[in-house]
Amino acid sequence: MSAAVTTMHYAIVPLFCLVLSAADWPQFRGPNGAGVADDSPLPVKFSTKKNVAWKTTVPPGHSSPVLTATHIFLTAAENEKLLTLCLDRASGKIIWRREAPRPRKESFQPTNSPASPSPVTDGQNVYVFFGDFGLISYSADGTERWKLPLGPFNNGNGHGSSPILAGKMVVLICDQDTDSYLLAVDQVTGKVRWKTPRPDSTRGYATPALYQPKDGPAELLVPGAFQVVSYSLSTGERLWWIRGMAWQLKSVPLIDGDVIYVSGWETGGDTQQPPDVLTWQEALDKYDSNHDGRISRAEGPFKNEDSFRDTDLDGNGLVDEREWNFYCARRTAQNNIVAIRAGGKGDVTNTHVLWRFRKSIPNVPSPLLYRDVLFLIKEGGIFTSLDPKTGVVFKQARLTDALGQYWSSPVAGDGKIYVSNQEGKVTVLKAAAHWEILAINDLDDEIFATPAIDQGRIYLRTRGTLYCFAGL
Numbered sequence: 001m002s003a004a005v006t007t008m009h010y011a012i013v014p015l016f017c018l019v020l021s022a023a024d025w026p027q028f029r030g031p032n033g034a035g036v037a038d039d040s041p042l043p044v045k046f047s048t049k050k051n052v053a054w055k056t057t058v059p060p061g062h063s064s065p066v067l068t069a070t071h072i073f074l075t076a077a078e079n080e081k082l083l084t085l086c087l088d089r090a091s092g093k094i095i096w097r098r099e100a101p102r103p104r105k106e107s108f109q110p111t112n113s114p115a116s117p118s119p120v121t122d123g124q125n126v127y128v129f130f131g132d133f134g135l136i137s138y139s140a141d142g143t144e145r146w147k148l149p150l151g152p153f154n155n156g157n158g159h160g161s162s163p164i165l166a167g168k169m170v171v172l173i174c175d176q177d178t179d180s181y182l183l184a185v186d187q188v189t190g191k192v193r194w195k196t197p198r199p200d201s202t203r204g205y206a207t208p209a210l211y212q213p214k215d216g217p218a219e220l221l222v223p224g225a226f227q228v229v230s231y232s233l234s235t236g237e238r239l240w241w242i243r244g245m246a247w248q249l250k251s252v253p254l255i256d257g258d259v260i261y262v263s264g265w266e267t268g269g270d271t272q273q274p275p276d277v278l279t280w281q282e283a284l285d286k287y288d289s290n291h292d293g294r295i296s297r298a299e300g301p302f303k304n305e306d307s308f309r310d311t312d313l314d315g316n317g318l319v320d321e322r323e324w325n326f327y328c329a330r331r332t333a334q335n336n337i338v339a340i341r342a343g344g345k346g347d348v349t350n351t352h353v354l355w356r357f358r359k360s361i362p363n364v365p366s367p368l369l370y371r372d373v374l375f376l377i378k379e380g381g382i383f384t385s386l387d388p389k390t391g392v393v394f395k396q397a398r399l400t401d402a403l404g405q406y407w408s409s410p411v412a413g414d415g416k417i418y419v420s421n422q423e424g425k426v427t428v429l430k431a432a433a434h435w436e437i438l439a440i441n442d443l444d445d446e447i448f449a450t451p452a453i454d455q456g457r458i459y460l461r462t463r464g465t466l467y468c469f470a471g472l
Helices: 280-287 305-311 321-332
Strands: 023-025 052-057 066-068 071-078 081-088 094-100 126-130 134-138 144-149 164-166 169-174 181-186 192-197 209-211 219-224 227-232 238-243 254-256 259-264 336-341 353-357 368-370 373-378 382-386 393-398 411-413 416-420 425-430 436-442 452-454 457-461 465-469
Touching: 023 452, 066 452, 071 126, 081 126, 081 134, 134 169, 164 209, 169 219, 209 254, 219 259, 254 368, 280 321, 305 321, 368 411, 411 452
Parallel strands: none
Antiparallel strands: 023 066, 052 465, 066 071, 071 081, 081 094, 126 134, 134 144, 164 169, 169 181, 181 192, 209 219, 219 227, 227 238, 254 259, 259 336, 336 353, 368 373, 373 382, 382 393, 411 416, 416 425, 425 436, 452 457, 457 465
């Protein structure tokens, strides 16, 4: 087991992060990342003009809106500035905006943003994370409560992991190519409670979820490179894990009783028969022509410069044993959604995996569990419904008028599912094993953010606008 580096000791209250009395959609994808709202009547058809309760021009950013009873929080990046915005939930009026320090500008791929991680709120205060700075907390009136610089980070695609609240702490996955860790920060003071190294993980973009066993203390479920790990909420101790996942995980774990669902996809993981790989010593014997104990680009089996760059995690131009092991793990990784029975100790891959499904796995969008059916949306508009008990397909087909790329995760309420593609088309489906398309709505602007749903309203962010839709 990896040991947690505990910097301070506090009494931990083992509460679900969902126990936030005034927060209605408090974090990325709502309560515990499940993406499910109450069953208030929700609109089927909407557009830039139809069923619009209000709309507000906002700066660009990929973070998703989070809600309290009276406010909406989101982050943005405008003219090189990192911003946190607070809007009035009833009118959409921007109440305040605050700029975060930006001591550096780390690289990110074009489909990412310096403002991709979503905020989290306790119903009054808001907590935000920027990869170019770290964590900051503001009160409801915009007063800075505390800030904690973090990084710099070594994540070639930019950050995407969002913070959550659990046990009076802000919890954040800081996965990167070197020195990955899981962090817990005091919600009131911003002081580090514990920090647990994750040497077995490289770059990742997942958001953790909280699992409360019937008997025992709360656990954090953390997807990472090639595995899903459970940690003690109170101490950060690594408890149990399962192997056999893809490389760069983005999924939020879904929890149903003591069963957990996590999906993962990455390039190369769709092969039916993984290639044979060499041990580190075998690789040295075969490739290390100058006998310096490392493998260069010219010496190794790397197909191209991109392959070598993804393997050379510390960027020093040479591959060491750790980097070789990650290279081998990536070549043998399998894209899949997995059902896990929670619990155990250590590696429980052979005893706690209930089933795996490997066809048409999403890259970024997390799965949705709603009304006893699992739903997946993949690039190209491939929509799948699965039996959560067996992983058997109920229905799989394309959303023929809403193809293209999908970055936003599906959300649900009122017996309806909402999925948004990058082009700005929002498909509304009847939530059922044999689902049906009810409407395809066009917002005529790119969508990367995941909608928020509460009390009969849908809050949906395009590249330039935050919409509030209501009505039937």
